[in-house]
Amino acid sequence: MKPVPFNYFAPTSVEEALDKLAELGYDGKILAGGQSLVPAMNFRMARPGALVDLNNIPELAYIKPTSEGGLAIGTMTRDSKVEHDPKVIEMFPLLGEVMPNIAHAQIRNRGTFGGSIAHADPAGQLPAISIALDANLFIQSKSKERWVKATDFFTGPFMTVLDPDDMLVEIVLPPHLPHTGSSYQQVSRQRGGYAQAAVASVVTLDDQNRCKEARVVLISVGDTPILSARAKEILVGQKPTAEAFKEVAQAIAANEIDPATDIHATADYRRHLVEVLVERSLTIAFDRAKKGV
Amino acid sequence: MAGKYFGQPILRNEDAQLLSGKARFIDDIDLPGMLHAAFLRSDFAHARIKKIDYSAALKRSGVVAVYTAEDFGDFWRPGPLQVPPPTAIKGSVFNARTLVPIAKDKVRFSGEPLAVIIAESRYIAEDAFDDIIVEIEPLDAVNDLEKALEPGAPLVHEDLDSNLAADVVQERGNYEEARAKADVVISRKILVNRNAGAALENRGFVVEWEERSRQMTVWATTQAPIPLRNTIAARMGLFENQVRVITPFIGGGFGPKIMTSQADDVLLPWIAMKLKRPIKWIEDRRENFLATTSERDQVHYAEIALTKEGTILGVKDVFYHNTGAYDPYGMTVPLNTQTHTVSNYRVPNFYTQIKMVFTNQMVVTPVRGAGRPQGVFVMERLMDAAARELNMDPAEIRMKNLLIPDEFPLRTGIIGQDFVEGVLDSGNYKKNLEKTMEIVGYEKFRKEIQPKLRAEGKHVGIGIVTFTEGTAVGPYEGARVTIGANGKVNVATGISTQGQGHFTSFAQIVAEQVGIDVKDINVVTGDTAHFHWGAGTFASRGAAVAGSAIHNAAVKVREKIFSLASKIFEEPEENLEVGDGKVWVKSNPSQSMLLGDLALRANPTRGTIEPGVEPGLEATAYYGPPYGATGAGAVAMIVNLDPETMQVKVEHFVIVHDCGTAINPMILEGQVYGGISMGIGNAFYEKMVYDDNGQLLSASFMDYLMPQATDMPAKMELGHLVTTTPLNTLGIKGVGEAGAIPTPAAFVQAVEDALHGQVEIMESNLNPSRIFEYLQKKQ
The missing domain is CATH 3.30.465.10 (Uridine Diphospho-n-acetylenolpyruvylglucosamine Reductase; domain 3)
Known part of the structure; x- marks a missing residue:
């Protein structure tokens, strides 16, 4: 578990860093905190030819x-x-x-x-x-x-x-609009561990307590974070209700995610988790939006 | 028998050094001219080696040498059978296929070494991996324990007719007759999963061959320094006193560091002698996961026969035990399973059969618990199934069948890991359970708290189990205790230390006898130049076996103090007292002498001595038990399960433990708590997962989940019971594995209870997804 040989550059200004990156092209890789990159290098899964360390800027x-x-x-x-x-x-x-x-x-x-x-x-x-x-x-x-x-x-x-x-x-x-509430719900095997599934919801109410905006993002259940389109379709313009949250949760779990099976969890379990967590996060986020938190 | 030092919760001598970062670990060792080794390991679990071409690696700057099996010539041979099978078990089959130091012709598990590279740095050595061309013919891998024994299964060892490594039947009474008389017979298939030892510090090996003095020095993270020294000397054709094995501070053992025939143990001394340069190898975490050793994988077909009142008539257990690709450690693990399945209950008729199986997986040797958790898991699961069937409370059925003190010593009729018939020496098993129920508030929880919480929609459950821990097995350990002219004491013993607190607990044993403060007692473990007889640190035997030898040596030194002081003071021995570093005349305390001065007097450099007098305030003693002492305990655990996410939180954990006399209650608590964390890990987090091709899918801490502080129970309580063992003067039983043994059984029972008994779980490792699957299947 030692990295392959690599060059190391420690620029002291953004300009110098950008010059170095331009010069290195595909050979270069930025080193920021190194908390993901360095383990990957030690496993020899990542083999950058050169690191451009931003820690001196x-x-x-x-x-x-x-x-x-x-x-x-x-x-x-x-x-x-x-x-x-x-x-x-x-x-x-x-x-x-x-x-x-x-x-x-x-x-x-x-x-x-x-x-x-x-x-x-x-x-x-x-x-x-x-x-x-x-x-x-x-x-x-x-x-x-x-x-x-x-x-x-x-x-x-x-x-x-x-x-x-x-x-x-x-x-x-950008700043939150008035009457915006949010909630983050995550299930991981252990404190500090990878999310088996997680949901971040940011919702905004209008003056009549109808949903004006709903951004529901799913984590760990697809190739990228997924911004739910169905949540928006179902919720915007409507009064937020428990039934609507359930509908959103089911729609997302059924159509918008692509969870994988691995040694820690089956895809079915992850799908189930998303349904549970979407419902929980929407309930809390709207509650907070109402209270103006 | 607590005294001024013995039995007191004294802070540890070693902690100042450890906590201030001044302790030397193996990777701190840096010798002039030192080279570094790296092992190229097989990606395939089962394959024939066609050709390994390392010519390009030799051309890489900084690479000094590369070796494959062929390059070692006659030196290459399968390693020793570290633990032979007990000959006392009649009719048993055991096929010894000991570990080979480096794969030759065939690869038998993923991670097996193919080549060793010696370079100026570990970085360069690993860079050379890319230069080596390995031509290999993959073979079907053997993974499933039951399929492995079917005709036509691929063979791990082709010179054998099948993958059967051992077949051992032991029986007391007659199970079939008992079964015929039973009102109820319950049969279950029960699975126990595989776990790593996962010590904080991986293994390491540094070797230096000094050509002029013809001395080899080895620094190793071994749990068995003397056996390692002996096997290296034998392999290298050296005398034992030409090889010195030193264990620096070690960050945890947990079993896998007991091996003496891994690639580094065997090959690096040979290479160091050939290259005449010191060599260092530090195992990395990936190597530790792939190629050290691990344990637990078993499949049980178990059966219990009872009367309708819940009295056990008999138990039958036929189980498959995964030994991995080789079986260098004999049958220690499955024998422990046999001895621990029914050990705490009155089971007049017991039939137990081991079918030990070779697979294309990492070698199996003991990991803390060492076969015991499997036996306890199987029995406790049977007890729960029986309780359900008979509509009894889980605690009640246990109480009914636990052995009572009048029955001890009890010969079990089952031969164990120490090759002799197991004898339960002492204990009070019912009291353990009673006290556990009292501390956890069992009745109140069942009758008031649980119904109330259930009415509120909470899923809370309780698990309650009992266990024994066979400990303190032979053959023997020894120790030498010496009082120096500086008035301090040096204690040397042959076992090594991986964090158990021996530097303090052993000092306490000695302090009590010689009256010198614990802080002034220096304990040396694991250095063959200091003490060179013994077996090692395993099977929860350090405190009881080495501790007893140390006690015996300290008593002899005490006798020498009195004998010599008696002559000097011209007073009878019974008129003398020892303490605070001196010896004095009771009736006239001003007539006294510092023990350092007495030590000088005990080693005169002129004049004459009386015949038979041995010099110095020094003594050596040994201790070997006829059979092991058995500790015992009970555990209760309350869990809270989120029925939507299936997350489980352990709210309350109670263990009542009896390991006889405690040398240092604080260290004892630490041992028990550490074991519990491992047990919780085994039950809910840690799992070695192999795929069908024999690839380990959990080869890093990203995928192998170690229990964290945040996974520990919100509330933890430890109760002590002391029934001393008659097997040693101090009355000590071992404790090192206690917490790990009962915990998975209690956890699974508690989860079942939290789910209102909707599902029955017959596997030892759960996770939320798996609980979800159980509930899905139910619907």
Whole structure:
């Protein structure tokens, strides 16, 4: 369990990092927190020719308000920083629920917000959360820069729209509308373990207590995080009711997910879990939306 | 028999060093000119080796040498049979196919070594894997224990007619006659799953051959330093005193580190001698999962015959035991299963048959519990099925059939892992169960709490089981106790330590006799230069067997103190007292001498001594029991099951345990709690999963789930009962495996109860998905 030989670069500015990535092309790989990449390298499953280490670029780690009233999070912000930032938790209670579920405290001390999104593990929480919170992702390379919606970012398991010379630089979370509530429900075998299934729901009510927006994202039951279309269809414009939540849960479990069987769980069990968790998360999220939490 | 030191919860001598990061572990050893070894391991579980071409690897910069089986010439031979089968069991079959150090002609399990690469660094050695071309012809793999014995099954060892490794029948009374008289007969198929030892620290081996002094030094993470030293010396044609095995601090043993014939043990001394450079090999986690050893996989066809009042008339158990690709450790594990199936209940008629099977999987040797959890699981499941059938409470049927103290010592008629007929020496099994029920509040839970919670829609269940733990088996251990001129004591024994607290508990035994503080007693374990007779740390025998030898040596030193001081003070021995590092005359305490000074006097460098006097305040002693001491206990567990997600939380765990005299109650508690965490792991998290091709699907901690602190019961209570064993002076029984043995049986019973008895579960490892499957099948 030792990695194959690789080159290592430690740029001290974004510009220098982008130059290096452009120069290395497919040979280069960004090292952020290293909590997924380094084990994969030790297993020799990942064999990058060169690492471009972003840990010496302090300007990539920050949490700051945006002019629209949201938050901008620098790609190298440690998960534990996000977890313990009162402003983040106040504005996005969903992150308050999710962050403690990302592996263990030691891992969150190293793991980064941007790294987790760019890694695009279908069992990872932050890719799904970026979709649930409708994040905008700022991507830069030596030759171009662009904004991509989180919903358009993930293309497959561990695959994204990022080109080899691209860097995910910043994640912008737009502010919640009034009467928005959220809930995160996860079942994993153990505390800090991979989600066998998880659901993040962010819902908004209008003035008549009808559903205005419903973003229900499923984790660990497909190639990428899945934003449910059926939830939106069934709920938007309607009064949220237990019957509707059940209908959504059944529709999602039956049609929108593709869970796998592995040594820990059957696909049937995962499907069943999704149904249970969707119902639970919608119940709580709407309740919170009503209370204005 | 608690004294000033013995029996006290004294903080551990070794902890300051361990907790401040100043302890030396094997990977801390770095010798000048040291090379590093890596093993190229087979991806196939069963295959014929056509050709291994490593010529390209030799060209890689930093690679020093590569060897395959052929390169070892006559040195290559199957390893020793570490534990022979007991000859006392008449009519038994045992086919010894001991572990080969490196695959030759054929591969028999995935992870078996094909080549060993020696390089300037471990990185380079692993890079060379890619340079080696292995031509291999895959064969069908043998995995299923029952299919393995069917005619036409692929053969793991082609010189045998079948995959049968052993067939052993033991019987007391006559089961068939008992069955004919029974009101109720219950038969079940019961599965026990496979678990890893999964010590925090993997194995490691460092060897240095010093050409000028012709001395070999080996640092190893072994549980059996003396047997390892002996086998290395024999293989290398050296005298035992030319080989020194040293165990540094070791991060856990749990059984698999008992082996002395793994590839590193055998091949690296030979290579070090050839290359005349020290060699280091540190096992990585993947190797540990694939190719160390593991245990538990059994399939039982079990049957219990009872009267309608619930009195057991007989038990029959025919079981398949997976020994993996080789059987170097004999039949230790399945024999433990045989001896533990009915050990705590009155079962007049018992028929038990082992069918030990070769498969294309990692070798099976003891892992904490070592066959005992399987026996206990089978019996406890039968008891639960019987209770249901007879409409009895699970506690009631157990209470009715438990052995009582008047029946001890009880000859069981079943020969065990120590080759002799099992004898239950002492204990109070009913009291264990009574006390457990009292602490957990069994009656109140059944009558008040559970009905109330059920009415609220909660799925809570209780499991209650009993168990024994055969411990402290022979053959023997020895120790030498020496008081130095510095007034401190050195204790040396042959067993090694993997975290059990021997540096403190052994010191407590000695302190009590020689009156020197525990902190001033240095215990050396696992260094063959310090003590070179003994067997090792296994079968919960360290404290009881080595501890007894240490006690015997300490008593002799005490006698020497009194004898010499008596002459110096010209006072009879009975007028003397020892303590606080000195010896004095009771009637005149000012007449005293420091023990360090007395030690100097005991070793004069001029003058004469009386005939028969041995020098020094030093003594060596040995202890070997006629048979093992049996510990026992009972467990109750309350679980809460989420009927939607099938997540199970252990709310309350109670264990009442009796291991005789406790040397250090704090260390004892730690041992029991550690065992419980392993038991919870075995029941709900840890599982070695092989696919049909013999590939291990759970070869990392991402897939092999170790129990975490957060998986431990919300509330845990430990009750002690002390019935001393007559087998050693101190009255000690072993405890190392206790917690792991009963826990899966209690867990499964509690889950069944939480599900209102809707399903019957006859397998020892569950997970939420599996519980979901049971309920789906039911619907």
